[in-house]
Amino acid sequence: MKLSELFTKTRKDAPADEVSKNAQLLIKAGFVHKEMAGVYTLLPLGYKVLENIIAIVKEEMDAVGGVQMKTSALQSRDVWDKTNRWDDEVVDNWFKTKLKNGTELGLSFTNEEAYSNIVKNFVRSYKDLPIYPYDFKTIFRNELRSKSGIMRGREFYWKALYSFSKDKKEHDMFYEKMQQAYTRVYDRVGIGDKTYMTFASGGTFSKYSHEFQAVSDAGEDTIYVDEQKNIAINKEVLSDEVLIDIGLDRASLIEQKAIEVGNIFTLEHKFSEPFGLTYTNEGGQEVPVFMGSYGIGITRLMGTVAEMLSDERGLVWPENIAPARVYLARLGNIPSVVSGADELYNRLTTAGIEVIYDDRDARPGEKFADADLMGIPYRVVVSDRTVQAGRHELKQRTKDDVETLSIDNIIETLTQ
């Protein structure tokens, strides 16, 4: 994409009321626009990152048998009355609205009830199970304050999958598969080495749930990490009893601030029973479906990567989710430079490498600063000097050294 065709621009400052690092950087780089506290529009480059994260999560969900659907945002009261979660006294972050006739509606803040209510229409027998529907969806939460940028929005984008299994045994097998799928997601988006599967509160019906916590000073949670075992415990459940139960030693735990980038829950019958979501088992008995839930805040994950991997010069996107692989900076407008840069742009694009082509009439320092602020993994410089030498400059965002390479070698380096 040519920068001259992209309408967004970088800017020196974020709005004064924006206190989170992730949103400050994303706004300065032209990736997001702030509509109000906790509500952001994803501009084209930000949307690209989101799309890349979605594609990774979708692949991993499909690989474990997920089937995608699209549930509605508007929710009717009768569905949520079944679990007593309609009342604002019980759930304090509903956004509610009204039909013309006065009927109150809610905006999805989660999906358990909606899924149970849908699935009960289709499940009759053990032959119908297990099933793993999921969707990507805009979720609304009426947070009292919203100061964490896209990490905790009043409106945000998430993936939620719900598992509907015959029994605990079938559930446990899938739950373990999802632990692995989640681990792959965090690896692929580039924060796997700092993200720990974390034992957390399981509620009344399950001993533990599991959070995926990414270590960061911007985190709102406190966890205790056993780096050797690559596992953690949320402070809220830390006790001698629990440590013995999961086989960890207090002495080897390190306290860390962390961001919850995903969670998986065993729901057992909590949401199947109220909906009469039962099936006839092989023995002819009618028994409740055994459920689990598996969430990832997609915009939160994007914000977390922005927060964790950025540096003093700006964003740093891992190659898998970057809005482009290469930032091509053309220095100057003389015909040989223009045709040299055009040639490289065409060659890279033809090789399937996504490029942001800075064809603007701007100073070199400005172009380098923008490449760094946007966090594009590779920067290639084409100037009068490099054109004459027949070798252009290639630099990685995270490294200092600059290589001078022929076009063939640049493409070789980027496609190997």
Next chain:
Amino acid sequence: MKLSELFTKTRKDAPADEVSKNAQLLIKAGFVHKEMAGVYTLLPLGYKVLENIIAIVKEEMDAVGGVQMKTSALQSRDVWDKTNRWDDEVVDNWFKTKLKNGTELGLSFTNEEAYSNIVKNFVRSYKDLPIYPYDFKTIFRNELRSKSGIMRGREFYWKALYSFSKDKKEHDMFYEKMQQAYTRVYDRVGIGDKTYMTFASGGTFSKYSHEFQAVSDAGEDTIYVDEQKNIAINKEVLSDEVLIDIGLDRASLIEQKAIEVGNIFTLEHKFSEPFGLTYTNEGGQEVPVFMGSYGIGITRLMGTVAEMLSDERGLVWPENIAPARVYLARLGNIPSVVSGADELYNRLTTAGIEVIYDDRDARPGEKFADADLMGIPYRVVVSDRTVQAGRHELKQRTKDDVETLSIDNIIETLTQ
């Protein structure tokens, strides 16, 4: 996809309160779930159709220079006060909600204001124009009644692109490109032969707008079609003066009911002026940006195809947007039939052909009825008889004749 792994099922009847043909069919076929009047969840097969339509529209928008983003659903009052469209007296189909502190918010019913408000941050000079941002988005409209299934939802999914041009001349060139892009969209989703570009009211600042109207008895609009010239006029603007202006003859017009499946508007300065969305032209003057808007209701388009192309046996999806290309009906469970059907399933899937594999233990008549109701373009039958003959049965959804072909020939037919 194996039907045994898909959780949805076909059903004999739609809910009694569902009066629209499109929703009745989509519910019976297991493509959508009705949450309430005007609000539907897209189940996995319905979501597949939606995804296919999105992919076509996205390709056409990208081809004319569109850049995708993702604007928020929650809208703040100050943005809409600028054009006097916040007041419920002015716009009567807002859904409104509130923050904890009482601040009123709206749910997007359209996007002009949001786009102008975003774009004004980035446009300074004539060098920044033209630009063509768009998004796919859930839109909310508080309709008094909602009886047209997914053709007029209270919550629906749409594509909106806004053009920001320097002047009328630049705008007109793009507007014409979009007429062609829209025509390609309707061709590709399978209703091009019944969809007419239709002259409609342009508002105060433009002579005409253009609707794309698909001829159908389920339509809410009345249009007059000149089949020879492949063009139509909306009843609301039909007059002798207009007929002369656009060069049509009243005698060659046929009155038709039609569904509006898209519209394009010249907005001129209506939404740029209130936002101070100006640029410095080549002569150094500050002038307002010239805007246009281009909408397609994606779920409405899906409902329209369901409505127009279905028959007494059920849905009929064009190959481009069908949830799968082939419905593979396995008749019986004897080992030779199971292995024959499995082999065909694997061969088709390997060839990149999407298949719904009916591996259920069900009667042949039931399988054929489901294949027809779901509207899958091709049906292949594998039975004891076809396995013994080494040739299976291939039938098109829209034709009566059945061919018996070898696996090689089936794949050849489907990939040619």
